[in-house]
Amino acid sequence: MASGINKIHQPGTCNGSKAARSSSAEGCNQEMHMKMCKKIAQLTKVIYALNTKNDEHEASIQALREAHEEEIQHILAETRETILQCKSRVEEEQLLRKRVQALEIAVEQHKRLTEEALAELTLCKKQVEERESRTEAKQAQTVLSTDRVDTNSVFENKLLNLNQESDGLLNECKASRRANSDKKVILDEKYSVERQALINEMENLKSENQRATEEYAQKTSKLQASYKREKEDLKNAIQQSVVEAKKNCQQREMEQRKSSEAGEGFLLQQVKKLEADLEEKSQKINERNKYSQKLKDRIQDLEVNTLQEKKILQKAGKMLINLLKGLEDLVMKHAKEIKPVAQLKQILDQQANNFKESLKKHNLQSNKEKEKLLQDLQNTIKENQNVKLQLEASHQKVLKMLEKSKDQELKVTEERLKKEFNETFKIQHQSHRLEIQTLEEKAKKELHDELEQIQKQQTLLLGSVRMELSEQQTLCINLKKQIEELQMELRSVRTLKKQQARIQFLLRCHVVFGESNSMKFFSPEIIEVYRISYRNGMGFLPLEDLNIKHKKELDILKQDHWKEIENILSDFSGTRAHLQAKIFSLETELKELEEQSRKWESRSEDTHLISCLQDKLSEREEIINQLAEGRKFQHSLIANTESYRNRSFSFNPNTGCLTPSMKQKKTVEVPSRVVSVPNLASYAKSFLSCDLKSKRSAPQITKSTSLDPGPGCLRVGSPSAQSSDSSAATRYLSIFYLVFK
Template identity: 75%
Template sequence: MASGINKIHQPGTCNGSKAARSSSAEECNWEMHVKMCKKIAQLTKVIYALNTKNDEHEASIQALREAHEEEIQHVLAETRETILQCKSKAEEEQLLRKHIQALEIAVEHHKRLKEKALAELTLCKKQVEGREPRAEANQAQTVLSTDTVDTNADFENKLLRLNHESGGLLNECKASGRENLDKKVNLDEKHSVEGQALINKMEDLKSENQRATEEYTLKTSKLQASYEREKETLKRAMQQSITETNNYQQREMEQRKSSEAEEGFLLQHVKKLEADLEEKSQKINERKKHSQKMKERIQELQTQLEEFKRKSECELKQLEKEKDVLTGKLQNSSLEVAQLKQILDQQANNFKESLKKHNVQSNKEKEKLLQDLQSTIKENQNVKLQLEASHQKVLKMLEKSKNQELKEAEERLKKEFNETFKIQHQSHKLEIQTLEEKAKKELHDELEQIQKQQNLLLGSLRVELSEQQTLCSNLKKQIDELQMELRSVRTLKKQQEGSSQSQIRSLHDELEKCQSEISKLKKENLLLKDTMELLSAELELQKQEAAQLQDREKPHRRLKELEEKSRKRESRSQDTHLIGCLQDKLSGREEIIKQLAEGRKCQYSLLASTETYRTRSFSFNPNTGCLTPSVKDTWQ
């Protein structure tokens, strides 16, 4: 009986060993699974950090490209300005040609006036010829002689005036020929032809005068008889001629007075224009000095830009080296993961072999037990029922004890894991909160400083633009006034040609000077507009950077969620050691980034001190190629 009982208890012991082995295998598999999950999470962190680094490098490279494109656009703007200057010179040449054409038109106008004067002379001759038959009498020979003398004197005076005017026109044509050497030959030929035509006309007039005197002598002999009849009509005609001569003399006196008053007014105006010219020349000298200072300042800023570019290139090289180091570490970690997979595969194979052996042994034991049981069943069936009941009770007791032990072990492990996880989670939360607060404060302070500086720059630029616009409007008004005065002077020039030529030339010179000043002011306005556009571009870039920072906070939150999910699982001592090493490396990186940020702040303060001088001539983005505090968020 005792031997039977012992034989019956043996399969129970075999079942217990099988359960222990299966539970140990499951625990090994679970631990390896947790370890692999942690390794994968760490690798994802490293890959994400490398991706953020690559994004920052690409952003810095894009900023450098944009700065290079801005410099190219600046060079293109300068070339456009030179082209516009060449066009303005060509327009000035066209204006000079138009002025020459206007002078030619004035010469033609003078010719027309000559023709009108000749026509008036012919009319006077006709009137004299009409009056001569009436005035042919013996009693009025003395009066007629005086009339003929007066008419001859008037005729000679008019001829002298015409000769004087023709001489003045010839002098003007010679002066215009000196100014334009290309058209000199044509103008000389024209004037020689006109002079010959005038000489021919003078000869014709002399011959006509001789003919008229001959006819007059013939008519006087014929019309002496009819003089008595027309004596009364002659007296009336004489009275009319006397009144006409008096009126003509009064008109001449009035014209002389008006011309003298106009000459005085023009002299005063010329003095005023000379004073304005002196003031404008002083302003031009001051602006030249200011432009020289601005050029020197631009050279200094260019040297600073070159130094800044060199520093940014050095930083890029350092970051590339760090990237290479991180890629090496990634490769090492991937090798470790491959080794761990191999170890897992080996353990799985060993476990399968042990299971096979255990199954073979269990089958053999089952066969032996079946044989023993068959022999005992034949002997004592009643005893079997009792033994089976007792056996079931023992199995239940063993299962209960094992379940209680497993529950106690699980609760103990859960408590330990929860305590360690809570401590680590709280420490990480505190560190993340402090780092986030620092980064937000630094970002906020930098944005406020940049906005203040840009507002000040915009205000100063707007004030300067308003001043330049007022100056332009004043100069335009002065130009309009000068053009009106030029028109009035041209009208006076037709009456007074000799005295007004020098004044018109001086006014033309002033106009050219004013136009040159206007062109300079327009250039300055263009430069100010370019600086405004550059500042607006900088504002947009800074807004984009702020948006990028907000976008970078989203993957940071996702990382936090991944960390929380991974920390809910069990942790091993090796994993915690690796996490500590990685955190030490991250702290070292953060210190390097802090040093770079401090260097960037120093550079930015130097650039901010010089920003007031570059508002008129040059502008650039100080944030290109530098690390911002947003890198801390991505590393966290």
């Protein structure tokens, strides 16, 4: 700007003004340079401060990492200790199960002994009964009855003692059940409270993490605002770096949250394991309660059995009393047989003493086992309480360690983020420059390659399109040739049918009029045709047979013609669909090429090729439209020919024909009238020279004035106008007119 100002020469200035202006411009430049230097120095200070903060954050993050790893190792050690304790408890429970099984075996042995004693009692009863039968008349039976009464009383006392002991055991079992149920309720309440406390602590920690992240986000936003105010050039770079840093922070925070959640999940798994252990213990207690219930049921069964035995013994006592009354008379007679009875008494006493000793031993064993079971239950209760205390202490330690680890992790993450922010900022500048260079090179190469590929594709497409166009042109030419051949065949068939009809008409006239009279009305050409056909021996067929044959031949020709048309149309529809598909693909390719040509500059060759392709497509569409119109025209032509032929072979009385009844009416009305006969040669020439190329318009023959009953007709012939020859001629001429109409 200063140089431009110095170059301008204004009128009325001098050399002094030029020097002043140059000095002022240099001063402005120096001021701007000083301002820029100050701003650059400020920016360098800010960048240095940010780098120092990043270093501090990285150091704190590393410290947090180390502390977190130490806490994890400590937690792992504590979990291993808890696992070992759980294993030891499981082993103790297995030992308790073994003791319970041993007690069950002892109870079963006791039951067996009682059953054996009862069996021995039954045997003794049987032996006593046998001896009573032997010594019915002896006096010793009275003594035996007294002994039996004594033994029964002894056994009843023993049974009462056993019942009392069983009741005591049942009461002890009930008390143990109640104590276990109360302890379970207390333990469940404690565990529920602990769980809620842990959940609340976890929620608090999560909220603290969220607050820390929000504070960090606020700080970053403040820093961004300060950077924006300082300079516009550094705004974009700093904003991008801050956004990337935020993303990295969020990702790392998510990773840390995942790691903390994994630790929490591990602790929750441990808690679940402990709960499962407690559930197993509760199940074991339930099993023991069930076993005690089974024992109660067995004791009740034993009581029922004892009652039954008592009833039996009472019955036996009654029988013995009756026997004693009968045997009191025989006591004196059987005094000599007292000695064997005394021996039996001694034997019975010995057996009773043995039973008493065995019962005492069993009672002592059962009491000892009861004491052991009670001690085991007390020990298990104490162990459960100790385990609870240990778990509570471990939970508190774990929570404290988690809080410390989270604080350290936050510090470590801040430091890491700062360091990574600086490193990524530097790396990104370098990577952006390299990427821009590589992208420019790649873009140039890709443009060159794409241009070459497009040229190759265009050449290939042009070749394929040309081949397809040539094939389609050949197909169209073949179709046109086939259509022309069919038209020629139709024309030839029509001419032949007309000639045959004329010949048959001449033959019919020959039969009616004779050679001399009929030949007067026809031209020499028709007469020659007639003579040739007559010489060849053509048969005389009636008109109805001719009509039937003509209809059959026409039906056959129609069917053949329709089949050919259907085949042609099917081929045409297939080719048309194929062409439409190709046209659609070519249109899509053209659109793509147009889009690419918009990106790049269009060449003259490409535009020429596109215009040629568009012209060819328009030509194809015109050909397709022409073929469709030809198809419609053929349908309309066939319908017209059918209606025309149906009209030609109708014998209904119309206004344009003369029947015998109409002839009589006209002769009565106009008696002095002579009908003129037209020249048949003109009809023959007109039929031979008719052009079948006019497809839409059917051949029309003008009516002769002779057939019109008007007053302007010519009079030809003799004065006898009402002769039979003239009337017959007029009738057959009218038929001839209808046939060829």
